[in-house]
Amino acid sequence: MKTLINIVWFKRDLRLTDHQPLLRASEDSTPVLLLYFFEPSIMAAHDSDERHWRFVQESLLDMNNALSKMNLQIQAIDGEVIASLEKLVSVFEVKKIFSHQETGNHISYQRDLAVAGFCQQHNIGWHEYPTNGVIRGLKTRKDFTARWLRTMTAPIFSVDWTKLATASLPDNLLKPFDYRFTANSVFQPGGSSAAHRYLKTFLNARHVNYQKHISKPEESRKSCSRLSPYLAWGNVSMKEVYRATLHAMAQSPNKSSLRFFTHRLHWHCHFIQKFESECRMEFENLNRGFDEIRTEIDKKLVDAWENAQTGYPLIDACINCVKTTGYLNFRMRSLLVSFFTHHLWQPWQAGAHFLARQFLDYEPGIHYPQFQMQAGTMGVNTIRIYNPVKQSIDHDPEGNFIRKWLPVLQRIPNTHIHEPWRMTSEEQTLAGITIGVDYPQPIVAIAETARFAREHLWRTKNSVAVQFENKGILKKHTKRKTEKENTLRAPLPAGDTMPLNL
Ligand SMILES: Cc1cc2nc3c(=O)[nH]c(=O)nc-3n(C[C@H](O)[C@H](O)[C@H](O)COP(=O)(O)OP(=O)(O)OC[C@H]3O[C@@H](n4cnc5c(N)ncnc54)[C@H](O)[C@@H]3O)c2cc1C
Numbered sequence: 001m002k003t004l005i006n007i008v009w010f011k012r013d014l015r016l017t018d019h020q021p022l023l024r025a026s027e028d029s030t031p032v033l034l035l036y037f038f039e040p041s042i043m044a045a046h047d048s049d050e051r052h053w054r055f056v057q058e059s060l061l062d063m064n065n066a067l068s069k070m071n072l073q074i075q076a077i078d079g080e081v082i083a084s085l086e087k088l089v090s091v092f093e094v095k096k097i098f099s100h101q102e103t104g105n106h107i108s109y110q111r112d113l114a115v116a117g118f119c120q121q122h123n124i125g126w127h128e129y130p131t132n133g134v135i136r137g138l139k140t141r142k143d144f145t146a147r148w149l150r151t152m153t154a155p156i157f158s159v160d161w162t163k164l165a166t167a168s169l170p171d172n173l174l175k176p177f178d179y180r181f182t183a184n185s186v187f188q189p190g191g192s193s194a195a196h197r198y199l200k201t202f203l204n205a206r207h208v209n210y211q212k213h214i215s216k217p218e219e220s221r222k223s224c225s226r227l228s229p230y231l232a233w234g235n236v237s238m239k240e241v242y243r244a245t246l247h248a249m250a251q252s253p254n255k256s257s258l259r260f261f262t263h264r265l266h267w268h269c270h271f272i273q274k275f276e277s278e279c280r281m282e283f284e285n286l287n288r289g290f291d292e293i294r295t296e297i298d299k300k301l302v303d304a305w306e307n308a309q310t311g312y313p314l315i316d317a318c319i320n321c322v323k324t325t326g327y328l329n330f331r332m333r334s335l336l337v338s339f340f341t342h343h344l345w346q347p348w349q350a351g352a353h354f355l356a357r358q359f360l361d362y363e364p365g366i367h368y369p370q371f372q373m374q375a376g377t378m379g380v381n382t383i384r385i386y387n388p389v390k391q392s393i394d395h396d397p398e399g400n401f402i403r404k405w406l407p408v409l410q411r412i413p414n415t416h417i418h419e420p421w422r423m424t425s426e427e428q429t430l431a432g433i434t435i436g437v438d439y440p441q442p443i444v445a446i447a448e449t450a451r452f453a454r455e456h457l458w459r460t461k462n463s464v465a466v467q468f469e470n471k472g473i474l475k476k477h478t479k480r481k482t483e484k485e486n487t488l489r490a491p492l493p494a495g496d497t498m499p500l501n502l
Helices: 020-027 052-067 081-091 105-120 144-152 193-206 206-213 228-232 238-251 255-277 300-308 313-325 330-343 347-360 364-375 387-394 402-405 427-430 445-459 465-475
Strands: 003-010 032-036 074-078 093-099 125-129
Touching: 003 020, 003 081, 020 093, 020 125, 032 052, 032 081, 052 193, 081 093, 105 125, 144 238, 144 255, 193 206, 193 228, 193 238, 206 255, 238 255, 238 364, 255 364, 255 465, 300 313, 300 330, 300 465, 313 330, 313 347, 313 387, 313 402, 330 347, 330 364, 330 387, 330 445, 347 364
Parallel strands: 003 032, 003 093, 032 074, 093 125
Antiparallel strands: none
């Protein structure tokens, strides 16, 4: 007779605290396997990069370090989920699988459908629990914020580890993952320990200039929370971050910064909810009325953008920075997409995978809706065409960020750092640079490209086709006036203590 087991399947929830699947598995007396699958099909996809898997590896090592004290371990498997489950059911009777719901890309969605089919076929109960404040099957946004607040203030899921009986995996049944990625200290390290450190330093001190620095490419790196990779890979739950923030607010000299921050936390789920409700957004314009514009890809322009060769210093510095470090603040991400879609007039789809590979915090549910919002293809949002020179003057006035990520512009004085092509040949000689040779001339003239984009985008936005689509989009994806973020005022439950021992 086969041994009865349950499985906890870790996905983008790489933590041990506030983890409902783990709690439910611990409440069931059946021995459990704790599994993570490094899936070759997902790792080889166009939106995937080694930086993501190094982060996952670090997260698992961090979890196993904590689990080893309780003689427990998560098994990291190198293999596809269905193929692995087939092997598991050949030696075990799998009773239940516990996991979080995942709002992933098309490949992970198809895989989940296959897992659901497999479970039905093999009489396995797949118990999926909501991730953060995202609601599966939501039809309208009527009371999304109120429900989000209820989730954030509900009890933290806390496992009694003495109750978790583990099963052992027979040798050679599944291929163990070889933990092959070497550390790279330029990136934020993965794992809950690092997540808690970032949260603690942000709440204790770094948040003080949050609002002032949020749009600055250099200063935001310290003044923003930098929690995005930890939330994206689930090293910390949204509920833990939200509650810790409310506790910190009581002591903070800058409460408004932390309140502003809670709105961003809400945005996290608000955007993922859009994608959860309409995942075709990974490939298609949300508003189909935009399907007729920006249909051609100009490979030369795409290459120039990806290789920091546009001739616009802030754009090129941002590309070099995100390639090297995996991080950019929100405004600079918006600027890159705005430049790509509006000034270079490229379809957003031609740039989305490239940036997905660069962002350490790549979260499909935020990435694609944000990309479309900046590209103006949602239909319901205002169209913003950023001027890369103005953004540069406003947010990097001394050119410190530019010089850091474009060393070729090192000796250019502040007067010309935002528009180096305006230097005379004598000024170029003095700065040790020849524009057009050492650094490109601007690849487009932004006054003209902005005019062209504005005209075409607004004409399309006001078209019958876009306005017609907007009705359904407004109903499905936008919050009611009464649900706007100024209603984010949920008191903590009486007697609530700071989660996570920060
Ligand atoms: C084109 C584009 C693509 C993006 N892709 C991603 C992505 O793949 N993953 C991702 O986490 N964020 C993405 N963002 C949103 C945002 O840029 C990052 O969440 C933010 O810069 C992360 O820095 P932080 O953790 O210091 O943020 P903070 O300002 O400290 O905010 C705290 C948290 O709130 C959430 N948040 C903040 N801003 C936003 C926002 N605009 N939309 C949704 N959630 C937000 C994030 O989870 C963030 O970690 C994207 C933005 C754009 C314009």
